[in-house]
Amino acid sequence: MKAETPRADPASAAGEPASPPAGKNRPLWLHLVGLPGVTAVAVLSAMVLPIPLAVILALFTASLAAWSAAALASRIRTSEQERCSLDAQLVQSQKLAAIGEMSAGIAHEINNPMAIIAQESDWMTHLMSQPQVTPENLAELRDSLAEIVRQVDRCKAITHNLLNFSRKMDPILQQEHLERIMEDMVLLVEKEAKLQGVSIVRDYDPELAAIQTDVPLLRQVVLNLLLNAFQAIPGQGTITVSTRPAGADRVAIAVADTGAGILPENMSKIFNPFFTTKPPGVGTGLGLSMCHGIVDRLGGAITVESEPGRGAKFTVTLPR
Amino acid sequence: MPDPIRVLVVDDEDRFRTTLVKLLGAQGLFAEAASGGEQALALLAEKPFDVVLLDVKMPGESGQEVLPRIKAVAPGVEVLILTGHASVDIAAEMIAGGAADYLLKPCPLDELVGCVRAVYDRRKAVGAG
Known part of the structure; x- marks a missing residue:
């Protein structure tokens, strides 16, 4: 199974096609069958007709051919314009669908910590309305305050990730070996991975x-x-990192894990902002969508292959 | 003094459900909590509850999937959807599936308690009628 960058369902997004313009319904057989037929009759007739009549017939057939060619060219132009218009509608529909999905994701991610903040405030109000503030109540008040700070930090992480996500940064290009870039990051996570029984294989x-x-x-x-690969492995497992050429003018890096894999129904949503299968507070669902945004800015593409229960492999192809 | 209303809070956010149980208790209600669908179904099979406060987006079974199973295990219980996931489609689907109402987090405590009491009173009135 292989999923490219997710796209909205074109069938649902495109909407109803525009009605054809007047004159477009002229039957195509007139051009495809009629014209060759007339030409064939004219050629056969020219063999038996006197020369003046054959010339007139040839001129008539040539005029017919010119008209047919012009009509076909006009039809192709109109079809091309309609295709461009439908493409624009499709892009617009996809944008609206993405904004809708993202809004629902933001609402969910922010509403949950806000609900906890509101509850902790209510609980503090309740404690402070008691006739006496006992040491137990005071400890609970402190705990509630600490929880409010934690939940504010949770909201902050979401909004800051969103700001990073939406910031338009022009890439600053420099010469570097992919192996070096990969290795820098592998060394960051390898120690923790080893402690959890996850080994990293270099290829x-x-x-x-x-x-x-x-x-x-x-x-x-x-x-x-x-990090995504590491979190996808519930117990012991292996992460394989690799680099290789991908055709004459591109290179590819891949991160493969032996984790739980991705369910088929989640494959098309894996790069969507706020899509996550992790427990609350663990994943915001922005990591892979940020990867997708960055790779896009770098002129590359990101794909994922997975079988449930047999891990997943993310491949990033980049221009050389 | 009437029996306190028995409320089961089903939510995967640990802090949310523990504080809500304390707050509902302070309002005179009896509340217990479950972290997901399976635990909620086990509690409902074990003891009677009047109202279930059910989250929608949970790891494993979602609120939408758990709702019909709750109704099968405890047909008399009222289910209030309490979620941060704002979707009119899901709200309509769950109310059609037997939920009594749909509340969006963060929901003010007095509004939540008022809603719990209202569905409880309605249930009692229907039962008496």
Whole structure:
């Protein structure tokens, strides 16, 4: 199973096609069958007719051919314009669907910590309305205050991630080896991974030349993919990181894990903002969508392959 | 003194459900909590509850999936949806599936308690009638 960058369902997004313009319904057989037929009759007739009549017939057939060609060209132009218009409608529908989905995600992620903040405030009000403030009540008040601070931090993390997500940064390109970028991030997570029983296998192509890319942005992608792979492995397992050429003018990096894999119904949503299967407070669902946004800015593409129960492999292809 | 209304809070947010249980208790209601669908169904099979406050987006079974199972285990219980997931479609679907009402987090405590009392009174009135 392989999923490209998620897209909205074109069938539902495109809406009703525009009605054809007047004159477009003229039957196509007139051009495809009628014209060759008339030409064939004219050629056969020219063999038996006197020359003046054959010339008149040839001129008539040529005029017919010119008219047919002009009509067909006009029809192709109209179809092309309609296709462009439908493409624009489709893009617009996809944008609206993405905004709707993102709004619902933001609402859910922010409403939950806000609900906890509201409850803690209510509980503090209740405690403070008691005739006496006991040491137990005071400890509970402190605990509630600490919880409010934790939930505010949770909201802050969401809004800051969103700001990073939406910030338009032009990539600053510099020459660097992919192996070096990968290895920097692998070393960051490897210690913790080992403690959890997860080993990291390197499969770098030593022949791969350095590429022109935005190193900090690509590091962020690699780190997100590594953390995602690490969190997808419930117990012991392996993460394989690799680099290889991908055709003449592109290179590929891949992060594969032996974790739980991705359910088929989740494959198309995996890069959507706020899509997560992690417990509340653990994942905001922004990591992979940020990876997708960064890779897009770097002129690359990100794909995922997975079978449930047999891990997942994320591949990023980039220009050299 | 009437029996306190028995409320079961089903939510995967640990802090949310523990504080809500304390707040409902302070309002004179009897409340217990479950972290997900399976635990809620086990509690409902074990003891009677009047009202279930059910979250929608939970790991494992969602609120939408748990609702018909709650209705099968405890047909008389009233289910109030209490979620941060704002979707009119889900609200309509769950009310059609037997939920009494749909409340959006963060919901003011007096509004939540008022709603719990209202569905409880309605249930009692229907039962008496």
